[in-house]
Amino acid sequence: xxxxxxxxxxxxxxxxxxxxxxxxxxxxxxxxxxxxxxxxxxxxxxxxxxxxxxxxxxxxxxxxxxxxxxxxxxxxxxxxx
Numbered sequence: 001x002x003x004x005x006x007x008x009x010x011x012x013x014x015x016x017x018x019x020x021x022x023x024x025x026x027x028x029x030x031x032x033x034x035x036x037x038x039x040x041x042x043x044x045x046x047x048x049x050x051x052x053x054x055x056x057x058x059x060x061x062x063x064x065x066x067x068x069x070x071x072x073x074x075x076x077x078x079x080x081x
Contacts, residue, residue, distance in 0.1 A: 008050050015043035031078070034071035038064050 005013075018040035025033035041060040048056030 008047050011043050011047040011050065015040050015047055018043055031071065031074060034067045034074070038067040038071075041067065 018036050022033045022037035022040055025031075025036055041063040045057055045060040045064075048054075048060060
């Protein structure tokens with residue numbers, strides 16, 4: 001049983017934690033949501049590399065880019081107001 005929990009060296013657990021934290025940060029209207037979202041995607045990307053899922057790697061690469069773009073836009077809007 002323990003082997004199943006650490007099969008991917010905890011990257012799946014990190015991805016899950018960062019995803020939940022990111023969603024909570026967005027709920028609280030915090031820019032940290034983008035940072036933790038990107039960390040979640042990075043964790044999931046490593047997990048997908050280990051699981052040999054090319055689609056997962058491509059998707060998470062795109063999600064990291066979208067988090068970066070969202071962060072830039074939201075930061076720009078926050079600086080204006």
